Amino acid sequence: MDQTAKLDLPYIMPSQAQKHVTHNEALRLLDGLVQLSVIDRDLPDPPTAPAEGDRYLVSPGGSGAWMGWDGAVAHHADGVWQKLTPQPGWRAWVEDEGKLIAFDGSSWQVVGGIPASGAQIQNAALLGIGTAADAANPFSARVNKALWTALYTAEGGNGDLFHTMNKENAAGDVGILMQSGFVTKALMGLFGSDNWRLSVSSDGSVFHDAIRAEAGSGRIALPSNPKFVAHLNYDQYVAADSWTKVAVNSADYNDQGVFDAGTNRFTAPAAGLYGFGAAIGWKQNGANVPSAAKAKLVRNGSLDLTAPLVMPSLSVIATDGSETVLHLQAMALLATGDTVELRQLFGSFDGYVPQTVTRFWGWWVA
Structure with a gap:
């Protein structure tokens, strides 16, 4: 063996003439390799006026005296360029970047910093960008902006971008947590099922579903928006010419318990715009036929929310309460705690508000 195994330093052989030549060659190699520091690693061509002892890492596409030296150390000694082929584990300081790099057997990588362009990171246990990652958050980033962009067709991609998040099974959770001061204020994703949910919280512990989307049908629900449908479950007597609250006393649907x-009243849980509707009927008492049927919505027990809706003649209406006389629709801005109720009046003669058709409903709009 004429050279050392790692650095290829020449041995002085027995009975060798001019031993100083071999010795000086070894010293020259050591001078280029020990405490390795390179001026630049982005040049494919040799500089025009190198100084004795200058060292560079040859970038891809080396030419001239550096032809075929990509990734190697170019050491200028005794007026000529000398190629030093890196071995796994070599380290070098890049002077113009102020970075320490190491050779991994195929390329140079920044030590304790961002890997060089094109580098592969496989099966890393932790990755922290601007902060320290840990076992609970193996990927962590402390930044002000983040950008994900598609690989364009001209770059070898297809121009599309998909961000995939996967869970093991339907019973698991997968989603996005949005926090303020590291307190979770919103959740979005698939939690405990494959139905999509958006939930919000003021304290990070009690959450309210704002939107739900059923996986099997795509149907959307707004479970936190107050809404109700109610009906009258008996024939209510109403005296002649007297505005009477319709005793709607059975809720078919009562989200948020607002009815x-x-x-027999709706109470607004929050200030906002609400919509209301009602179906009004009449059932005859004996032979009496009122001159008119009227209905209106009343706020807070005394304020007309709507002008009375009037059916001026009941002579064409079935007397058994099987037909709807009036349909009332209204929208109103309400304050928190405002109440809304349905009232009805029969002109000249009494009658019944029939259970068969009487309905009252309402919902949050905005």
Whole structure:
């Protein structure tokens, strides 16, 4: 063996003439390799006026005296360029970048920094960008902006971009948590099922579903928006010429508990715009035929929310309460705690508000 195994330093052989030549060659190699520091690693061509002892890492596409030296150390000694082929584990300081790099057997990588362009990172246990990652958050980033962009067709991609998040099974969770001061204020994703949910919280512990989308049908629900449908479950007597609260006393649907069947009223849980509707009927008492049927919505027990809706003649209406006399629709801005109720009046003669057709409903708009 004429050279050392790692650095290819020449041995002085027995009975060798001019031993100083071999010795000086080894010193020259050591001078180029020990405490390795390179001026630049982005040049494919040799500089025009190198100084004795200058060292560079040859970038891809080396030419001239550096032809075929890509990734090697170019050492200028005794007026000529000398190629030093890196071995796995070599380290070098890049002077113009202020970075320490290491050779991994195929390319040079930044030590303790961002890998060089084109480098592969496989099966890394932790990755922190601007902050320290840990076992609970093996990928962590402390940044002000993040950009994901598609690989364009001209770059070898297809121009599309998909961000995939996967869970093991339907019973698991997969989603996005949005926090303020590291307190979760919103959740979006598939939680405990394959139905999509958006939930919000003021304290990070109690959450309210704002939107739900059923996986099997695509149907959308707004479970936190107050809404109700109620009906009258008996024939209510109403005296002649007297505005009477319709005792709607049975809720078919009562999200957020906004309708009180005991008081027959809706109560606004929050300030906002609400919509209301009602179906009004008439059932004859004996032979009496009122001159008109009227209905209106009343706010807070005394304020007309709508002008009375009037059916001026009941002579064409079935007397058994099987037909709807009036349909009432309204929208109103309400304050928190405002109440809304349905009232009805029969002109000149009494009658019944029939259970068969009487309905009252409402919902949050905005």
